Amino acid sequence: MNDLIPLMVIVPIIVAILLNLFSKQNTTVKILSFLVAIVLPIIPILSNYGLHYFGGHAPLIDNGNLLNSLPSYISDGALSTFHIGITYSFESLQRILLFFLFVVGFLCILTTLGERKRIPGSYMFLMFMGLAAVTAMLLSDDIFHMYIFFEIAIVAQVGIVLASTDDLKYEVAMKYLLLGSVGGPILLIGIGFLLGLVGSVNITDIVYAVKNGLINTSSPVFLFSFGLIFFGWLYSVGLPPFHTIKSSIYSKAVPSGSALLQALSVVIFISLGITIFRIYSSLPLLEVFLIFFSLSGMILSLTMAIMENDFKRMIGFLAVGELGYIGLGFGIGTKLSLTAALFQGLNEIIITAILFIGFGVILYLTKISDITKLGGLIENNPKIAIIVLLGGFAMAGVPPLNGFQSKLMLIQSALNDNLPELAIIMILISIITFMTFMKAFHSIYLKPKPKNLIVEDVRVPRSSIFAMAVLIVICIVLGIMPTLVTNGFSGFVGGLI
Amino acid sequence: MIDTQLAALLSSGSFIIIGLYAAIFIDNIIKKIIGLSFIEEGANMFLITLAYRPDGIVPIFLPGMTPEWFASKSAYPLPHALVLTSIVIGASTLAIMLAIAMVLYNKHGSLSASVILGDKK
Incomplete structure (x- = not known):
C-alpha cells in the first residue's frame, strides 16, 4: 500500500x-x-x-x-x-x-x-x-x-x-x-x-x-x-x-x-x-569534517554537562553530546559504522525521552531543577528512580541495554577501519557520560534530603510512569535483540554505499 | 553594459553580506531581524538568478510553440517555484521573530540584544 x-x-x-x-x-x-x-x-x-x-x-x-x-x-x-x-x-x-x-x-x-x-x-x-x-x-x-x-x-x-x-x-x-x-x-x-x-x-x-x-x-x-x-x-x-x-x-x-x-x-x-x-x-573532506565536528560536539557538550548543576541543562548537554556518536558513524563511513550510527540515533530518541520524562517528574513534584537543592527522592519514587537509572545506564552504554549494543558496534567499526584512537575516545566519553549521569542521580535520589526541600503531595501522573515503562522495555528488548532493527538498518545502508 | 545575471548575482551577494553585517554587528534586535531578512532575500534572489536566460521567455508553453524552440528559449521555472515557497516560509519565521521581539521589548524595556539576550543560558 x-x-x-x-x-x-x-x-x-x-x-x-x-x-x-x-x-x-x-x-x-x-x-x-x-x-x-x-x-x-x-x-x-x-x-x-x-x-x-x-x-x-x-x-x-x-x-x-x-x-x-x-x-x-x-x-x-x-x-x-x-x-x-x-x-x-x-x-x-x-x-x-x-x-x-x-x-x-x-x-x-x-x-x-x-x-x-x-x-x-x-x-x-x-x-x-x-x-x-x-x-x-x-x-x-x-x-x-x-x-x-x-x-x-x-x-x-x-x-x-x-x-x-x-x-x-x-x-x-x-x-x-x-x-x-x-x-x-x-x-x-x-x-x-x-x-x-x-x-x-x-x-x-x-x-x-x-x-x-x-x-x-x-x-x-x-x-x-x-x-x-x-x-x-x-x-x-x-x-x-x-x-x-x-x-x-x-x-x-x-x-x-x-x-x-x-x-x-x-x-x-x-x-x-x-x-x-x-x-x-x-569528497575526502566529508570524513574529516564529520569526525572533527562530531568529536568536538561530544567533548564540548560533555565538558559543559559535567559543570552543570541544573539537571535539565545537564541532560540537554548529554543529549547533544550523544549525537556526536551518530556523526562519528557517518564519518567512518563503512557499512557497519553507518548501521551503528542509525541504531545509535534510534536509541538516542528512546533513551533521552526516558531521561527527560523521568527528570520531568522531579520537576513536577519539587519545581526545582538545581541538583544541589535536591536529594533523597528515592524514598518518594523508587520505581521512577530505577527506570531513570536504567535510562542513564542505557545512555552510558552499560550492557545489556540498547545503548551498549550501538556503541559496541561503533567501536568495532572504528577498530575495523584502523581508527583505534576514535574507539578509545568513544569509550572514554561513555565513561564520563556515566559519571556525569551518576553525579546527577546521586544528588537527586541518593544523598540525604535537604531540610528545606518541599516535595508536593501529589500523585505522579500514571501516563508519565507508563511512558517511561514502555520506553525502558524497548531499551531492554533492543539491547537483548538488536537484530530486530539492525537488520533493517543494514539493508538500507547496503543500498546506500 | 553589465550582464544582467552577473548584476543580479552581485546584488544577491551584497544583500547577504549586508544582512550578515547587521545580524552580527548591530545591537538593535529589530535591525538584526531586518538584516536576517536581507540574508533570506539574498538567498531567494540567488535562486531566481539561476533561472535567468539571456533573451529568454516566460516559461509558459503557448499554442504555436514547438517543444524544441520552447526548450531553447524558456527560463528555468523550477527556481521560481522554489522561491515562492521560500518566501512564505521566510515570512512566517519573520512574523514569529517580530512577535517574540515585541514580547521581549515589553519585558526588558529595551531592544538592545546585549541587554535582552546578554548572558542568558
Whole structure:
C-alpha cells in the first residue's frame, strides 16, 4: 500500500490544523490528540516499501508512451531518468525510525495529557507539526522539500519551547530563531548551488549526476555547496558551534516537550546526514569534517554537562553530546559504522525521552531543577528512580541495554577501519557520560534530603510512569535483540554505499 | 553594459553580506531581524538568478510553440517555484521573530540584544 506513504505526513498536518481550530475545546483536543497519536505508529507498519510520486509524476523512463514522443536528447539520455515531481521514498530505515518516532511522539503526547488539566490545542498543533515536518524530511527524496520542512520543524520547535513556563523561554527562542535565520538561508544557498550544477533538486538525480561524472566534483561550486549545506546541518542538529543553544532549547521546554524536541533533532540529523553522505561521499573532506565536528560536539557538550548543576541543562548537554556518536558513524563511513550510527540515533530518541520524562517528574513534584537543592527522592519514587537509572545506564552504554549494543558496534567499526584512537575516545566519553549521569542521580535520589526541600503531595501522573515503562522495555528488548532493527538498518545502508 | 545575471548575482551577494553585517554587528534586535531578512532575500534572489536566460521567455508553453524552440528559449521555472515557497516560509519565521521581539521589548524595556539576550543560558 504505497498510498499510505504520504499519509504519514498528511495525517499529522491535518490533525494539527484541526487541533488549532478546536483549540479552546479541551476535551476535543485531548481525545483527538490521543486517538491520532496512537494510530500514527500503525501507518509505517502497514505501508509497503516503495516510492510515491506526488501528482503521479514518475521519471519519463517509467512512461514508455510519453518517452517515445520526446526528442532523442531526452529519451536516450540521463534526462529521462530524472525525477519531475517530488518523490517520497519508504524503505526499512524509514519504517523503523518512523515507527519509533511515532511511538515516542505518542508517549510524549500522553505524558502531556496526563500532566496538564487544560491543553491548548495550539501546543498539540506544534507537536503534530513537528512530527509531520521531520517525517517529511526522512521520507523526501527532494532536498528543497527537506529544506522547507526543516524550517517548519524549527518553527515548531520554537513554539514548543514557548509553551513552557520558564522565565527565559523568549530569550532562548529568539536566540535559536536568530541563528536559524542564518542557518536556513545558508542551507538554501547551498541547495541553490547544487540546483545550478545539476538542474534538479531531487537527491537521487543529484547523486546520479555526481556518480556518473555529469558534474565536476572538484569544482569550487560543488565544494562551496558542500560547505554551506554542512553548515546548515550543524545548526539543525546542534553540533558545534550550536551545541549551547541547542541544549538551552531542551532545558527551556517542558520535559515531555524536550523529549519530543530531541526526537525531532535526531531525525533531522539522520535525514540531512544521509543526504549529505549520499551526495558528498566522494569528497575526502566529508570524513574529516564529520569526525572533527562530531568529536568536538561530544567533548564540548560533555565538558559543559559535567559543570552543570541544573539537571535539565545537564541532560540537554548529554543529549547533544550523544549525537556526536551518530556523526562519528557517518564519518567512518563503512557499512557497519553507518548501521551503528542509525541504531545509535534510534536509541538516542528512546533513551533521552526516558531521561527527560523521568527528570520531568522531579520537576513536577519539587519545581526545582538545581541538583544541589535536591536529594533523597528515592524514598518518594523508587520505581521512577530505577527506570531513570536504567535510562542513564542505557545512555552510558552499560550492557545489556540498547545503548551498549550501538556503541559496541561503533567501536568495532572504528577498530575495523584502523581508527583505534576514535574507539578509545568513544569509550572514554561513555565513561564520563556515566559519571556525569551518576553525579546527577546521586544528588537527586541518593544523598540525604535537604531540610528545606518541599516535595508536593501529589500523585505522579500514571501516563508519565507508563511512558517511561514502555520506553525502558524497548531499551531492554533492543539491547537483548538488536537484530530486530539492525537488520533493517543494514539493508538500507547496503543500498546506500 | 553589465550582464544582467552577473548584476543580479552581485546584488544577491551584497544583500547577504549586508544582512550578515547587521545580524552580527548591530545591537538593535529589530535591525538584526531586518538584516536576517536581507540574508533570506539574498538567498531567494540567488535562486531566481539561476533561472535567468539571456533573451529568454516566460516559461509558459503557448499554442504555436514547438517543444524544441520552447526548450531553447524558456527560463528555468523550477527556481521560481522554489522561491515562492521560500518566501512564505521566510515570512512566517519573520512574523514569529517580530512577535517574540515585541514580547521581549515589553519585558526588558529595551531592544538592545546585549541587554535582552546578554548572558542568558
